[in-house]
Amino acid sequence: xxxxxxxPTDVDGLVALVNSAYRGEAAQAGWTHEAGLMAGxxxxxxxxxxxxxxxxxxxxxxxxxxxxxxxVLVEPSDDRNWYLGMLTVDPARQAAGLGRALLRAGEGxxxxxxxxxxxxxxxxxxxxxxxxxxxxxYRLTGDVQPFxxxxxxxxxxxxxxxxxxxxxxxxxDASSEPA
Numbered sequence: 001x002x003x004x005x006x007x008p009t010d011v012d013g014l015v016a017l018v019n020s021a022y023r024g025e026a027a028q029a030g031w032t033h034e035a036g037l038m039a040g041x042x043x044x045x046x047x048x049x050x051x052x053x054x055x056x057x058x059x060x061x062x063x064x065x066x067x068x069x070x071x072v073l074v075e076p077s078d079d080r081n082w083y084l085g086m087l088t089v090d091p092a093r094q095a096a097g098l099g100r101a102l103l104r105a106g107e108g109x110x111x112x113x114x115x116x117x118x119x120x121x122x123x124x125x126x127x128x129x130x131x132x133x134x135x136x137x138y139r140l141t142g143d144v145q146p147f148x149x150x151x152x153x154x155x156x157x158x159x160x161x162x163x164x165x166x167x168x169x170x171x172x173d174a175s176s177e178p179a
Contacts, residue, residue, distance in 0.1 A: 001098070003105045006058040006071065011048045013068045014058060018043045021088045023155065037123060040156035043086070047153050051075065058086070059105050061098060070098045072106040074118075081117045082110040103136055111171045118171060121145055121164035130165065138167040 006014060022034050022042040034042075052058060056075035060068045070093070073086040084106050089099045107118055120138065122130055130140070147162035148154055 001061055001063070001069070003059055003061045003070075003102065006052070006060040006068075008049060008052065010058075010060055010068065011045050011052075013066075014048060014060060014071055015043055015045050017068045017071065017090060018086060018088045021091055034123070034126075034155075037125060037159060037162065038155040038157055040152060042155055044153060057109060059102065059109060061089075061102060069093055070102050072102040074106045074110050076110075076113070076115070077119070079114055081119065082113075082115040084110070084118045084120045099132075100136065107169070107171060116171055117168060119166055119168045121166055123147070124163055124165045125159075130167070133167050136169075138169045141166045141168050 019042050023038060023040065048058065051073060054075070056073050058071050058073045061070035062068050070089040071086065072084060072088070074082055074084050076082050084103075087099060087102060087106070089102070110118055118138075119141070120133070122133065124130075124144070134140075143166040145164040145166065147157060147164065149157060149160075149162075
């Protein structure tokens, strides 16, 4: 398994991976799906291309033949603070350590470029995911952000009470991170 920065030519495979891991029946084979909360797409090619052109890096885990089986997006908010999102693992490969490897790769990528803090947002009702990130050293900041209702690029909400919680982690040297 190789984890490396995705290229623009990888976008279509990444879109298929992300949408299959978060939405629809196939996603329910894993534990990170958003069934009951969201329908429709999770992302699209235009959004990923725009993110990549704007300075975001998508690190992709690929099989030998080049098919993506996991990814994570990292992008600078400023010199020291970076955003991490779209942590995705093929539902058939979840709970085997690939998500943790991608999370560490994203943190390492940001750290190597001067980051001292990573933030992320998670839908507040995704308690098992929030707990997972807590085990990885992320802490709730107390900040919340509104859900982008009406912006179908992010999907179709099935509830009217969604918002994001903000989690943050101070980056230290790799030897002090949780296992």
